[in-house]
Amino acid sequence: LGTKYIRTYLSTSPLGIKVVELADSDWSRAFGVFLLTPVFLFYLMLSFFIQSIRRYTPLGKPLKGSEEKNLHFQVETQKYFTALRNWEWGSVLLKVMWIGVFWIVVVIGIGRLVNIFLSWLSGELAGLDLVVTTAVFFVAGLIMFLLPPVPGLPIYFCGGVVLSKTAEDSAGFSFIMAALYSVFICSLLKGAAIVLQQKVIGQIIGAKSVYVRSLVNINSLELRAMKKIMAVPGFSIPKVAVLVGGPDWPTSVLTGIMKLSLWQMLLGSVPVIITIFPVCFAGAVILKGDQGIYGVLNPVLLTLSVIIQLTPFFVAVHYIAKAAVVYKDELDAEPLDQEVENYDKEKELGKKWNFVLNKWERLAVPVKVLHVVMCVLTVVSNIALWIGGEACFVPFEVTDTIEETLDGDVTNLVILPFGGIMLLMAVIPWVYLFIFGQAQGCRIKQRIKHDTPLPEGENLEEASFALFNVSFFSAKNLRVLLAHQSQSFEVLNPGEVLDNDDLYDNDDDEEVIA
Numbered sequence: 001l002g003t004k005y006i007r008t009y010l011s012t013s014p015l016g017i018k019v020v021e022l023a024d025s026d027w028s029r030a031f032g033v034f035l036l037t038p039v040f041l042f043y044l045m046l047s048f049f050i051q052s053i054r055r056y057t058p059l060g061k062p063l064k065g066s067e068e069k070n071l072h073f074q075v076e077t078q079k080y081f082t083a084l085r086n087w088e089w090g091s092v093l094l095k096v097m098w099i100g101v102f103w104i105v106v107v108i109g110i111g112r113l114v115n116i117f118l119s120w121l122s123g124e125l126a127g128l129d130l131v132v133t134t135a136v137f138f139v140a141g142l143i144m145f146l147l148p149p150v151p152g153l154p155i156y157f158c159g160g161v162v163l164s165k166t167a168e169d170s171a172g173f174s175f176i177m178a179a180l181y182s183v184f185i186c187s188l189l190k191g192a193a194i195v196l197q198q199k200v201i202g203q204i205i206g207a208k209s210v211y212v213r214s215l216v217n218i219n220s221l222e223l224r225a226m227k228k229i230m231a232v233p234g235f236s237i238p239k240v241a242v243l244v245g246g247p248d249w250p251t252s253v254l255t256g257i258m259k260l261s262l263w264q265m266l267l268g269s270v271p272v273i274i275t276i277f278p279v280c281f282a283g284a285v286i287l288k289g290d291q292g293i294y295g296v297l298n299p300v301l302l303t304l305s306v307i308i309q310l311t312p313f314f315v316a317v318h319y320i321a322k323a324a325v326v327y328k329d330e331l332d333a334e335p336l337d338q339e340v341e342n343y344d345k346e347k348e349l350g351k352k353w354n355f356v357l358n359k360w361e362r363l364a365v366p367v368k369v370l371h372v373v374m375c376v377l378t379v380v381s382n383i384a385l386w387i388g389g390e391a392c393f394v395p396f397e398v399t400d401t402i403e404e405t406l407d408g409d410v411t412n413l414v415i416l417p418f419g420g421i422m423l424l425m426a427v428i429p430w431v432y433l434f435i436f437g438q439a440q441g442c443r444i445k446q447r448i449k450h451d452t453p454l455p456e457g458e459n460l461e462e463a464s465f466a467l468f469n470v471s472f473f474s475a476k477n478l479r480v481l482l483a484h485q486s487q488s489f490e491v492l493n494p495g496e497v498l499d500n501d502d503l504y505d506n507d508d509d510e511e512v513i514a
Contacts, residue, residue: 026095027095029095030092030096033092034099034103038383044073047073047076051071051072052072055069088360089371090362090371091358091359093371093372094358096375097430100379100381100429101433107386108389110149110150111154114154115154115397116413118154118158118161119397119398119399121140122158123402124136125137125162125166126166130163130166133162133166133170134166137159138185141158141186141193142192142193145193145196145248146193146197148249154398155186155189156186156280157283157398159182159186159189159280159283160179160286161283161284161286161398161399162182163178163181163185163186163280164179164181164284165284167181167182179284179285182283183273183280183281186276187273187276191269193248194262194266197248197253198262200256201253202252202254202257202258203256203259206253207257211343213340214343214344216254218337218340219341219344221324221328221331221332222320222321223254225320225323226242226323227258227260228323228327228331229319230265230268231260234267235267236268238316240268241315241316242320243269244271244274244275245316246313275308278305282302283398287399352454353443354440356455357444374429374432377426380425381423381425381426384422391418391419392414392418393413393414393415394406394413
């Protein structure tokens with residue numbers, strides 16, 4: 001493709017534009033600090049070492065001018081320092097801590113606890129009749145699907161382990177038929193979860209709450225574009241991509257809040273069986289051990305399932321971004337949720353004050369020190385718990401047993417003392433976030449109560465994390481942008497109208513983007 005094409009795509013396509021904007025958001029900066037701090041520190045050491053060699057020895061490229069000779073780091077590194085000084089560190093550091101909370105709870109905590117629960121469930125169901133095993137697994141799996149942080153993949157994997165084994169042992173199924181049985185039951189389970197998540201949690205509970213509708217940003221352009229895609233009857237690539245590639249709980253609940261047709265959502269979710277199939281088969285294969293071809297199939301099937309899961313996700317992101325541009329004028333003309341609009345206006349002043357008071361230059365020195373210390377604890381503990389997981393936790397898979405692997409005690413999952421120390425280091429920033437949030441909330445309420453005016457001449461908006469927020473780009477503006485920046489895309493005439501076929505036609509991506 002070449003760098004020229006990539007630059008053109010990033011500067012002209014709806015998704016490319018949002019990728020560039022996302023990369024410059026405070027959330028992206030925080031994620032970079034969270035993941036890349038050790039790499040950046042190594043880079044600084046290397047830069048300092050190279051610069052010192054160039055300053056004090058005849059080796060290396062000669063330094064140019066007295067200014068470069070006085071630098072402790074290479075010129076390229078100084079450019080990074082300049083860019084970092086312009087970051088809004090008060091906002092970035094808080095977001096680093098929140099990413100740490102999410103990482104510990106969802107990626108590390110939930111993943112391990114789900115494995116333990118499913119392992120326990122598998123042991124309890126061992127030896128039972130197929131009908132009883134299926135019923136208990138179905139109810140337990142449905143309850144787990146109703147928990148927001150729990151993904152579907154470990155549930156499907158457990159279904160492959162438990163249901164296929166029981167089908168073989170008690171019902172006399174062949175291996176293939178037993179694995180297909182687990183795929184069938186897990187598909188029914190996914191459908192039942194969609195019904196409860198959409199109709200009960202989304203439509204009955206979420207849709208009636210102004211706070212929830214505001215929290216999910218129901219009036220945002222991206223969600224309205226998503227709703228337009230999902231409202232198309234039957235099957236379409238964008239609709240299926242959103243329903244199959246989106247996170248299980250949030251996607252179904254959002255469709256309920258949007259009050260979309262349940263039957264259409266179930267119909268569009270039928271291709272999810274393609275995702276369930278390799279995961280259930282991987283669970284069935286793992287019981288066969290490393291004998292012959294089975295030892296090769298398990299990692300292949302798990303890798304395939306991840307690829308199948310991620311592919312529709314990125315396709316969904318692409319089409320939502322595209323729809324947000326193509327239908328922007330139409331979506332802007334639609335009436336907004338007025339209750340949410342009024343609620344957001346009431347909260348807008350508080351959001352602006354929160355951003356102002358979190359500015360780095362307005363924070364007291366002790367608070368700055370605490371911010372930095374808590375971020376260091378967050379980064380160190382999360383990296384240790386993630387990369388050095390085997391030094392913190394006893395390895396535990398769905399196929400293991402609590403009695404054998406953990407000596408019958410779940411608390412033995414944490415390896416002491418190192419694992420306990422890292423968990424403690426990870427939890428301390430949570431307490432700090434709570435205390436700081438309460439104190440900051442009191443400061444904001446005091447300023448609103450006394451009608452304190454916001455400071456003038458300051459930017460009161462932080463860099464956005466909204467991936468598809470393209471309010472700056474109307475269809476007309478994007479045509480002009482494309483006409484000036486790229487000749488590799490075919491630009492539509494101003495009077496042309498795009499319909500659904502334009503949006504969903506993969507063969508005409510360039511025309512659709514234009």
